[in-house]
Amino acid sequence: MRRIDVITISLGIFATGGIIYLVFQAIGFDGLSAGVWSQALLVIGVLGWTLTYLFRVANKDMTYNQQLKDYEDAVLQKRLEEMTPEELEKLQKDMEEES
Structure with missing residues (x-):
């Protein structure tokens, strides 16, 4: 991820918090309650995103792992x-003996 991507995501999260705060104020919350609830929603959102990231890491469903698997498959292919046909035949016999 590039530095500009991180900055854009951070600004987006910051702006989302402000928008949520304004929405809470518009529906009748006072400033303190709106701030607390908007922060709570942002923390829950960030924790949820972190959990999905950890889930992908645990399942090895990351871009690097997929690229490595694709490379290994391409090398084997x-x-x-x-x-040569003789080598393929020998490999097939070896595999049948192991099974």
């Missing part, structure tokens, strides 16, 4: 394409 390339090796298989470069093998």
